[in-house]
Amino acid sequence: MKKFVLALLLTFAFMPAAFAARMRLTVPEEAPIGQPFFLELRANEAIGDVTVTWRGQKFVLAPRRNAVRTILGAPNDAKLAGSTLPVQVEFDCGAKGRIRAERKIKVTGYRYPKQVLTVAPKMVTPPQSELKRIAEERQLVRKALATRSKGGVLPRRYVPPVPGIPTAYFGGFRVYNGVPRSGHGGLDLRAAVGTPVRAIADGTVVLEGAHYFSGGAVYVDHGGGVLSAYFHLSKNLVEAGQKVKAGDAIALSGATGRVTGPHLHLGLFSGGAALDPLPLLEPQRLPKGVEVLYEI
Template identity: 45%
Template sequence: MFRRPILVLLLLLALASPSAAEMKARFIAPQAVSQGEPFLVELILPVEPRSASLRWLGREQALEPRPVEGGFWSLRALVGASASQKAGREIVAFSVDVAGRSRTFPWQIEIRSRSFPESRLTVEEKMVVPPEEARSRIEKESRRVQAALASSQPSGLWTLPLNRPVKGIVTCPYGWRRVYNGKPRSPHSGVDLRAGVGASVRSLAPGRVLLAEEHYFAGNVVYVDHGGGVVSAYAHLSRIDVAVGQDVERGQVLGLAGATGRVTGPHLHLGLFLQGRSVDAMPLFEEDLKGLLEGRQELEIALG
């Protein structure tokens, strides 16, 4: 006796639901970025994907979709190229499984060259050319960092703008060419912020502690995974107040600023890594995020 109403309901639902050929995805991204500049990419889908990932500069990062207004699903990622990345055109691509069908959505981005100033610093010679007995330690620490950067969870816990870890001004920007005791070294992989010994250092966003230990160059350092390939690092701390595996909140104190490791004075070295590559964190602290959002364009793509 209930068969006819059920059939009518199913018919109405079928008429109201768009066919696969009518469903469309929206890809939002910039057309050009500079070396070291973070940027935001987003894929908006009309249905929830079974799985999703992002590929950029040879690295794959699993992502977790999140529901957004209107019954849509968003895949949102922070991406960037390091200061040493060659200028040219590269492809960023989302790969998704929708209803058992794999789809890839590529977007071409131009990476533009950027000029970075040079800074000359005088430090202890052992911090420029480490003694033989320290080299094995440095290699082990580097491997631990690389493993941590590759372990980011799919679920993005970050929100923009990011929380500024200390109030101090920038004393050495990202990307500056470093010359220690007259010997050129790789570009500055983070940004140095003024902070006196004992100043509270706070997390950029919610996350989980990946590393909390003492390193030869970085001194006391904490790495936090914010998900979706976003990892922050806080170096030269005088004290560490968190432990590996601990979940932290946005703005939570991770430790106290100091002058441990290779330094010329107390400060916080802040590193931000997107899919394992260091980028300039400063554009992500802007309250209006104008620099991050301007220049983005939208492409509509049929799913059928």
């Protein structure tokens, strides 16, 4: 028996690498402009809050079971195509101190469709009487998108906000009544007036109201700088500060604001940048992550 115990102790003495602290960081090697991707970090021992630095912004994530997951992305800006952007993570790991790691992500181009639409003239050139309101609403939206509550472990799969199919995709350069405008900042989904609109993930409502261009609008903070937005609503069912769960009805769809007919506009934002929500509903569209193992 003594020989067995001695042999066991010697085995463990000469196997320190097998029990070394390790971290797995997963991000894609390439990501198109305007398209979201997951950053995932997992460690095999307790870690503190994780700070993610991306495009000059810092996001704090609280680990659950020594893991975090969040959504990042490069804005839909053709000037970024071909660039290489770093993403850094850092956290405290007990006696090992502050741990830091960095990955490089190549930003690629993406061809988005052009969209030509006809809407009410006042939705292209608002009357003078509405300009103050529009400016005030833009400030409210900027404040909402600047929300930086602590993130954690975002889900891999998201609840479709309505059952309808896409009618207009993200990023398409838009022409309203012959007047060029910027690209489409979200995903339009078919929805008859009065269809329940459901939160795509757990979060907290940070803004709701009736806006000139967006119509009835609700913004939900999911933590770590990630927000979803729901536009053209006929009725809002939630208030600012209210916590919601994935699948909760937060509004009824409608045809308010700048629309050509009833539908839901779903928006996705990370660090204030508008990203394509479709890959969250169809995960096969997400850029594939590459896992790298680090000893810490």
